[in-house]
Amino acid sequence: MQLVVSLAIGLLAGSGVWLLLRARTFQVIIGLALLSYAVNLFIFSTGGLRTGAEAILQPGEVGSLARYADPVPQALVLTAIVIGFATTALLLVVLLAARGLTGTDHVDGRERER
């Protein structure tokens, strides 16, 4: 199972990095989205991949890792997801504004000299 998730992380990160290095703004946004999936999954996986672990405590109980999933990476990733959305929105708007100003959607604001 670990193999599947690590391969998935690798695939997402690879596609993301490839797109990050492209010249068009939309490619960079998509690349960043893919890369953040990969990173979120990676952070999530540092808590160990547990199937069927309980996420909710029994009232009055002092939880232990034997029964429950690790909440710390989950809390980290939860905020990361929301922040990731916010930064994607900001990047999108910046790039749209840049496109309006420069007339091109090249990441440098001007087409590559050939």
Next chain:
Amino acid sequence: MPDTLLLLTLVVLPFVGAIAAGLLPTHARNTAAAMAGSVALIGLLMVWAAYPTVSDGGVVQATFAWMPSLGLNLTLRLDGLAWLFAGLVTGIGALVVLYARYYMADADPVPRFFAFLLAFMGAMTGVVVSGNLVQLAFFWELTSLFSFLLIGYWHHTASARDGARMALTVTATGGLALFAGVLALGHIVGSYELDAVLAAGDRIREHPLYATALVLILLGVMTKSAQFPFHFWLPNAMAAPTPVSAYLHSATLVKAGIFLMARLWPVLAGTEAWFLIVCTAGLVTMLFGAYVAIFQNDLKGLLAYSTISHLGLITLLLGLNSELALVAAVFHVLNHAAFKASLFMAAGIIDHETGTRDIRQLSGLNRSMPFTARLALVAAAAMAGVPLLNGFISKEMFFAEAISADAPLGLANMLPFAAMLGSAFSVAYSLRFIHGAFFGPDPVDLPRAPHEPATWMRFPVEILVLTCIMVGILPAATVGPFLAIAVRSVLGNDVPDYSLSVWHGLNLPLLMSFLALAGGVALYLLLQRRLRSDVEGEPLLHHLEGRRIFERAMVFLSWRLARRVEGIAGTRRLQPQLRLILAIAFLAGGAAVWQRGFGPGNLPSTPVDPVLALIWAAGGTCALGAAVLAKFHRFAALILVSGVGLAVVLTFVWFSAPDLALTQLTVEVVTTVLLLLGLRWLPQRRRVPGERGPEVLTLTRRLRDLGIAVGAGGGLATLSYAVMTRTPPDLLALDFLARAYTEGGGTNVVNVTLVDFRGFDTLGEIFVVAAVALATYALLRRFRPAPDSLEAPMQQLHQHALAAARPASGEARPTADWLLVPAVLARLLFPVMLLVAVFLLLRGHDLPGGGFSAGMVVAIAVILQYMIGGIEWTEDRLSWLRPQVWIGAGLLLSVGTGVTAWAFGRPFLTSYFAYVELPVIGKVPAASALAFDIGVFALVVGATLLMLVALAHQSVRGRRAASPASAPAARFLATVGED
């Protein structure tokens, strides 16, 4: 008056006054002048109030603990020397303020001028009353900063800007050297307190770091006091308004260096290194400055070089390692301040009333402004060292020291002659100032007809000239006591016998004085032809111009070198930058592997579940597809990315993270809608077959990027595998699990972590989200789409064409009834979705849910209405939708919850919980964390909607630009505040 209050008033009041003056309206010049004048007078009063203590040899002192662990205290310390300088700063400051009131033109923003002047006064007072060396260095840099603002006050002229920049560069660089020197000194002594440093003279002089500290401190001093070869900034600072020159170059800025030399004289002087550096610099500066001053055609330029020369004289005296010379130096500081301030003011009056300062153009002003002429005559005579004026007495002392100096290297034989030569030069330029401006035939072609200035403008000059005469005739009775306490505070019990009087009998110094006077007059007569010619600058040394060297160095440093380094190491292109970041990430990872070793962990891999494998087969294909299609098929790529998102959601569910899955799912929807809205504004891109062949360069570039991508992906995959097959650390997990219910009052540990354990992090995060939302909104307000995106997109045009072709016939209308069935469903579902959001919010503390996902659900519900109903329809009905209000309310509620804890004497964001029985709904956890979570919820709703709606509105704006807007949209736009 208590010492603390006195000292604080002295130092802080000018800064307070500066802020107050800066806030005055531009035309309030009388108010600003009155304010500045009273601040200076109050300062002078404070200085006077300290006189009883200081005159008894006492020290007025106040200490405020700042970082006592590092030996850093704020210490204010007013001893004799500081008292004398503080008196100069505030006294001449008051006179300059009065003068400036009449000098400054109505058109100038005068309150700003007085604000800078007061701030500078505060900084200067700070320097002289600092009882701590670090603090002194701080105020020292402040004086550089405010002098920069003052010199550059007329920033519309290039010379003012250049002069200000040069002064700042030179003096602030020197200030850095001084700071380093002070640190070295503090290291030697083990304390930065002035008292401790002054008590450790022998230790300092014998320490191996002495030379380093000395050179660094002297660098600071000599740049500030315009000693050769750092003198060149001072003449260029003459672009400042004349009151500034009168203040900075007579009593304050340039005297800061002298003050520091006198301050540290007991611990730094007395060595050969001190003598060599200080004496040589002073001697060269004195002769050079005086020589150049003779040939200046600008009145202020002449005074500037004369200032340099006199500063050189004082420095020379301080360098002689003799107590008597120190007395002479301090005395000359006072005298120079008096006559130089009055001469600057006189030059300003001439400039003000005639419109020019060029000596060749001026002539015979004696007739049109007789009173000013007499005042200037006396001050210039004092500068030349004519008997019965103050300059004469300190010059006599200087001559006496020059004769008796115990100087090595044959300097002793040379010193008296150098002193006489410098003095003769000084006589020559003083003569030139007076003779050139006030005598001779009536002036022709002056920009203005000269006449006497306003009475009060002349008043400061009168006071200063009166001082020159009084001190010159009765030195012991007037200035004697003040000089005595200043000297005693430096030398302690080693004060030598000195006599302040006009007549010491027929002796060698007197003879030298007369020789110098005669020589100066002769020199001036000899140079008449040269001075009347139009040749600029002085003979012999004309090419040795510090300014040009400085400018060349600046151009090299800030332009050529910078450009070259940028050319080698920098790029403005994004892709190389990203590659660099990736390379660094590789290196960092590689270094960790190389250091710590690498290998799979100890845990066995759990068997592969075919369902999850299938999910990721689909997810991975989606990712690859998005990577391939993102250039030419953006929409398809976007949908594929959502596919990846769904795979991630399922993975979260699979591995026991329901909260994450919920949040990811909702965020996924919002992100997709957002990017969909953005697609509209991107240029069309079509693959034109055969247009661009596979060039070798393009291919290589792609192969390289592919290599990087595969490397990054492979590396991260390996890393993840290695991490996942190790036992995860339980650093915080156990603690959080154990305390979530017992102390946090919730069974959903993730939510309790977010709103309670790590509530402060969450607070920071929602502030970031709010800031981002406002930033996107602000960016979009000024959004101007590219011309080729202005038109409605192809699909819309197509649809409209269709509608036009098939007029309404009672059946379905192509545009108005677009998506009719989904629209009905979505409208039906709207309240249900809001209910779900409330449900998620309320149960969040105990079960999967919480503010983030609930907020996202509301945002989705609203945006769904936008999608099916259009902007006008939706905003007509959802007028309560004010995203900014939601954001503000959310932030206020979250912060308010945190602050409420203070009311109960607990730290910020401490939570409290209990269960409340609500009718119908049942038992609800009423933790204060819930209020916090509601704040998060409101913020997420507001921020998400603000971003989406602002982006969506762009198409309405585009249409409105083309045709008049429909009423509801215009109304909503007004409420959102878009223009």
